[in-house]
Amino acid sequence: xxxxxxxxxxxxxxxxxxxxxxxxxxxxxxxxxxxxxxxxxxxxxxxxxxxxxxxxxxxxxxxxxxxxxxxxxxxxxxxxxxxxxxxxxxxxxxxxxxxxxxxxxxxxxxxxxxxxxxxxxxxxxxxxxxxxxxxxxxxxxxxxxxxxxxxxxxxxxxxxxxxxxxxxxxxxxxxxxxxxxxxxxxxxxxxxxxxxxxxxxxxxxxxxxxxxxxxxxxxxxxxxxxxxxxxxxxxxxxxxxxxxxxxxxxxxxxxxxxxxxxxxxxxxxxxxxxxxxxxxxxxxxxxxxxxxxxxxxxxxxxxxxxxxxxxxxxxxxxxxxxxxxxxxxxxxxxxxxxxxxxxxxxxxx
Numbered sequence: 001x002x003x004x005x006x007x008x009x010x011x012x013x014x015x016x017x018x019x020x021x022x023x024x025x026x027x028x029x030x031x032x033x034x035x036x037x038x039x040x041x042x043x044x045x046x047x048x049x050x051x052x053x054x055x056x057x058x059x060x061x062x063x064x065x066x067x068x069x070x071x072x073x074x075x076x077x078x079x080x081x082x083x084x085x086x087x088x089x090x091x092x093x094x095x096x097x098x099x100x101x102x103x104x105x106x107x108x109x110x111x112x113x114x115x116x117x118x119x120x121x122x123x124x125x126x127x128x129x130x131x132x133x134x135x136x137x138x139x140x141x142x143x144x145x146x147x148x149x150x151x152x153x154x155x156x157x158x159x160x161x162x163x164x165x166x167x168x169x170x171x172x173x174x175x176x177x178x179x180x181x182x183x184x185x186x187x188x189x190x191x192x193x194x195x196x197x198x199x200x201x202x203x204x205x206x207x208x209x210x211x212x213x214x215x216x217x218x219x220x221x222x223x224x225x226x227x228x229x230x231x232x233x234x235x236x237x238x239x240x241x242x243x244x245x246x247x248x249x250x251x252x253x254x255x256x257x258x259x260x261x262x263x264x265x266x267x268x269x270x271x272x273x274x275x276x277x278x279x280x281x282x283x284x285x286x287x288x289x290x291x292x293x294x295x296x297x298x299x300x301x302x303x304x305x306x307x308x309x310x311x312x313x314x315x316x317x318x319x320x321x322x323x324x325x326x327x328x329x330x331x332x333x334x335x336x337x338x339x340x341x342x343x344x345x346x347x348x349x
Contacts (some may be wrong), residue, residue, distance in 0.1 A: 090109065
């Protein structure tokens with residue numbers, strides 16, 4: 001936690017000793033929760049600027065005490081030199097131009113997406129293991145294919161028959177472990193520091209380090225990728241790792257697209273080297289009409305469940321994020337200790 005106090009000449013005091021702040025909101029999603037953002041009741045000036053022109057937005061940022069955003073490019077960060085708090089509207093802050101921020105600006109983030117992502121993982125696991133997409137297509141095409149009508153239709157497992165292997169055991173991985181474990185799945189995991197204390201309520205059958213990734217892959221029926229993307233995890237799941245998986249296993253990626261080698265995954269799926277994949281994250285953003293954003297046609301493969309990076313998009317996620325942001329704005333106005341600070345301000349000399 002960190003306290004961010006007012007430099008001389010900024011903010012306006014009100015009767016209860018708190019400041020009246022100018023808050024500029026540029027994120028269109030969190031703007032839909034405007035009432036919750038304003039729930040602390042402070043006498044602040046709010047600019048809901050998501051739909052403004054770039055020029056008008058820069059003018060507003062120049063007068064902002066607080067910026068609420070999902071991204072802040074170099075020009076926007078340079079304009080917001082008065083800001084004392086840049087509040088990211090999610091967990092990731094890689095789209096904030098830190099070098100261009102004022103030294104006095106703290107940066108905070110917020111979470112609350114682990115549970116909906118964990119539920120998404122279980123949904124995709126059931127869809128893949130019960131062949132839901134293929135059954136849906138067959139029925140729409142007039143084919144009634146069950147174990148009673150077609151000897152080639154496999155029996156499907158129950159979740160308690162399956163071992164789930166987690167690549168990463170942070171907040172998302174931990175919640176996947178809790179939900180999967182509560183349904184009887186055997187849970188295994190690898191993490192950077194296997195000796196670190198386990199998160200509350202998480203009791204996997206086995207935990208190893210990243211150097212034991214291949215052992216995890218070989219033992220798992222469902223592999224779930226939850227690690228953050230960095231220099232050490234880019235391409236972490238490549239050809240050798242996919243070869244280590246069971247031919248009957250599924251890969252579900254809810255981390256970042258580049259953690260998995262795109263060409264290797266496509267080849268493994270097309271060749272039947274693994275049974276299927278659930279992809280909620282991609283290798284870029286939609287551009288030039290290419291959806292999903294990949295160089296290879298994953299949409300043509302019958303053994304995939306594809307979603308547009310929306311696994312965490314529950315209403316609860318954004319309601320709780322808006323409440324976190326409102327609470328931090330109230331703390332800033334009263335000189336309190338900010339929560340979830342990822343970049344501390346540099347005190348003025």
